[in-house]
């Protein structure tokens with residue numbers, strides 16, 4: 480899952496099926512001259528559904544699906560036979576997919592659970608056959624209903640990432656590099672700020688075929704809540720992660736200060752972000768020798784009273800197993 484295929488926004492056009500016509504039919508049989516009306520009802524048009532699928536992580540599979548169309552209902556027939564219902568269409572989407580009406584921008588619904596099924600576009604009702612319209616004054620109605628039309632609409636599907644762990648840090652903190660060493664994702668990495676413009680997801684393979692998902696998002700700077708840098712709009716992607724991993728590089732002059740700014744920007748975005756479990760990771764520790772590390776540790780123990788932190792280096796692959804163990808424990812406790 481690299482930047483290219485992480486599609487979190489698609490526009491599609493959906494149309495449900497038209498209902499089938501009711502039938503106008505009079506019963507005919509040998510030796511019965513005037514049979515009664517026996518026209519059956521039309522079948523309903525097909526619905527277009529969205530279905531949650533926990534095995535999907537992006538909307539990539541819908542990127543080129545411009546028009547999704549359900550089937551027409553079949554027409555009613557003689558002998559009160561009802562037309563077949565139109566074929567329903569099922570669009571599978573990842574959990575956390577939000578559906579908007581493109582015209583009004585209104586949120587229609589959200590898919591949050593595996594197997595959850597919601598109708599996006601309802602098929603037209605089938606028309607009633609003439610059998611329904613017989614009465615004491617009209618024994619042979621030559622009237623039946625047409626099927627109702629289906630509906631058509633443009634919708635926007637947007638994905639709120641449902642990763643387990645969200646990476647939070649200043650630009651250049653080493654977030655994408657960490658993602659690239661913990662997962663098979665190949666995000667863009669560079670020594671300038673705001674290399675990452677869109678979130679990247681990666682799956683961490685953990686002992687015994689277990690796994691969890693990490694989301695790498697663009698860097699946050701002081702004032703992000705007021706729109707500085709790339710703003711904080713993309714924080715919605717980590718809004719529902721259960722755990723936040725704060726990354727501060729070891730060569731930062733004021734590690735606690737930078738951590739506080741990050742926490743503050745998250746709070747301004749949504750105070751509930753602070754209810755999540757947090758882990759602080761000091762990145763790029765290959766730049767430290769043992770002596771400096773011991774000194775720094777003493778300092779951090781004072782400034783971060785009680786807040787857990789770890790030293791890692793993505794480049795030198797130090798502390799990564801401990802990090803995975805710690806995250807796994809936090810996610811499963």
Ligand SMILES: Nc1nc2c(ncn2[C@@H]2O[C@H](COP(=O)(O)OP(=O)(O)OP(=O)(O)O)[C@@H](O)[C@H]2O)c(=O)[nH]1
Nearest residue numbers: 650651652653654655656670673674675698793794
């Ligand atoms: N020495 C050292 N450098 C690192 C390490 N991890 C990342 N870097 C370097 O730090 C720079 C920034 O890395 P990125 O992973 O792109 O940082 P980021 O946090 O994703 O940055 P943005 O996407 O801009 O927010 C790159 O030049 C990396 O090579 C590390 O463990 N040790």
Ligand SMILES: [Mg+2]
Nearest residue numbers: 654655674675
């Ligand atoms: Mg990055």
